[in-house]
Amino acid sequence: MIFKRYEWQLLLRVLILFAILCGAAYGLAGGQYIYSIVAAPVVTYVIVSILKQYTKVQQEVQEFSEAVHYRDFSRHYAIKSAPANVQILRKGFNDINVTFKTINRERETQYHYLQKILELVGTGILSYDQETGETGWVNESFKNLLNIPYLKSIYSLEKRDENLYKEIISLKSGDSKVVTIIKDQQKVKLQLMASVLRSENKVYKLVAFQNVSDAMDESESNAWSKLLNVMTHEIMNSVAPISSLADTLKNRIKSLDKSNTSGQHDLEDLELGIDTIKRRSEGLLKFTESYRSLNKITKLELQKVSVYDLFENLNTLMLPTLQKKNIELDIILREINMTIDVDVNLIEQVLINLLVNAIEAVKDQPEPIMSLSAEILANGKSVLKVSDNGVGMSPELMEKIFIPFFSTRKTGSGIGLSLCKQIMLMHKGNIQVQSTEGKGTVFILQVN
Numbered sequence: 001m002i003f004k005r006y007e008w009q010l011l012l013r014v015l016i017l018f019a020i021l022c023g024a025a026y027g028l029a030g031g032q033y034i035y036s037i038v039a040a041p042v043v044t045y046v047i048v049s050i051l052k053q054y055t056k057v058q059q060e061v062q063e064f065s066e067a068v069h070y071r072d073f074s075r076h077y078a079i080k081s082a083p084a085n086v087q088i089l090r091k092g093f094n095d096i097n098v099t100f101k102t103i104n105r106e107r108e109t110q111y112h113y114l115q116k117i118l119e120l121v122g123t124g125i126l127s128y129d130q131e132t133g134e135t136g137w138v139n140e141s142f143k144n145l146l147n148i149p150y151l152k153s154i155y156s157l158e159k160r161d162e163n164l165y166k167e168i169i170s171l172k173s174g175d176s177k178v179v180t181i182i183k184d185q186q187k188v189k190l191q192l193m194a195s196v197l198r199s200e201n202k203v204y205k206l207v208a209f210q211n212v213s214d215a216m217d218e219s220e221s222n223a224w225s226k227l228l229n230v231m232t233h234e235i236m237n238s239v240a241p242i243s244s245l246a247d248t249l250k251n252r253i254k255s256l257d258k259s260n261t262s263g264q265h266d267l268e269d270l271e272l273g274i275d276t277i278k279r280r281s282e283g284l285l286k287f288t289e290s291y292r293s294l295n296k297i298t299k300l301e302l303q304k305v306s307v308y309d310l311f312e313n314l315n316t317l318m319l320p321t322l323q324k325k326n327i328e329l330d331i332i333l334r335e336i337n338m339t340i341d342v343d344v345n346l347i348e349q350v351l352i353n354l355l356v357n358a359i360e361a362v363k364d365q366p367e368p369i370m371s372l373s374a375e376i377l378a379n380g381k382s383v384l385k386v387s388d389n390g391v392g393m394s395p396e397l398m399e400k401i402f403i404p405f406f407s408t409r410k411t412g413s414g415i416g417l418s419l420c421k422q423i424m425l426m427h428k429g430n431i432q433v434q435s436t437e438g439k440g441t442v443f444i445l446q447v448n
Helices: 001-029 031-068 084-120 140-146 156-158 162-170 213-259 264-293 307-325 344-361 416-426
Strands: 125-131 133-140 176-182 188-198 202-211 304-307 327-331 338-343 369-376 382-388 432-435 438-445
Touching: 001 031, 031 084, 125 140, 140 176, 140 202, 156 162, 162 176, 162 188, 188 338, 304 307, 304 344, 307 327, 307 344, 307 369, 338 344, 338 438, 344 369, 344 382, 344 416, 416 432, 416 438
Parallel strands: 327 369
Antiparallel strands: 125 133, 125 202, 176 188, 188 202, 304 338, 369 382, 382 438, 432 438
């Protein structure tokens, strides 16, 4: 309505200007100059009036542009007291201001909401400009974790903890690293995770700090507890008979000294006892040597290996044993050209260990079957599987099989599966087991 009224006013001025100019032209043509003299001030007035309207509109737009530039949306433009040609503009300006105020309130609400969330989480958060080093965000968890009340720049952290500063700077986006810091004269392990984001032509590095000391200490404590239980069991099984036998031999020697006789039968008993002590001592030495072998693997010699060739070599190696025990081995390979980047000698050692265990598991089955298979998952990772239809394992047993020195066989050293797990972890992979008592077992090797 306002705009239409302004249009009519502008049109009326244009028509008046046109009529006056026509009249002046007619007077000039007829030699009546009085009309031109009278028309001149009227024409000037109309033109000035139109220019004032245009200038007023231009001024209003310029003022509003400046307000937007300085993000000042608090101004309210009076509509009724403004000229007709400006009223429509001011109404539009007011609508734009209301919209921007609403957007700002929503953004501010979201900011405070996110701020509260970041303050409540136990993970320390730090963001800084990678070019200038200025910190953009530091939450309370970060300050409490590192005992830093204020951090203006990432470079300020170098004076407080140089090693931590270097670790943060060197950490790439998507990487994760565990570092150790000193807090309250105690060592604290922190897991650092980094990400990079871009905003307004600036690159910010976002670093998360997670205290993992308690979790790692608990896991380490549980691991040591299980390890000590197994070691204690193995050592006591050897030491107790040795102690008992040594005591018996000591008493026998005392009785021989008193009687001053050395019958052939008594000498044979002594020889047998000494042989037993020697054998059990050698068992203890073998046990400790097995413990040392857990730390022998230190370096991988990675190469691209054909899974088909790997399986063929294993089949050739295990075939005599399988035929002798009448065990069937199925080899399943969906992709004949499948390859993996591994240390072939160590992976073969893992697979042989698993196959030997599978042979032991199916030896009493009426129709023993084992299988060796491989496939590529949707995430691009390769998986090797060794399965059998043997006796299976209970859930309690599955929790213990990877513990060093734990074995269900009397002649087993208990380090086979521990070595397998160590080898897979060195390959940045993993080994898992799925088993059901009475139905069989599947060992799953995941290779990156």
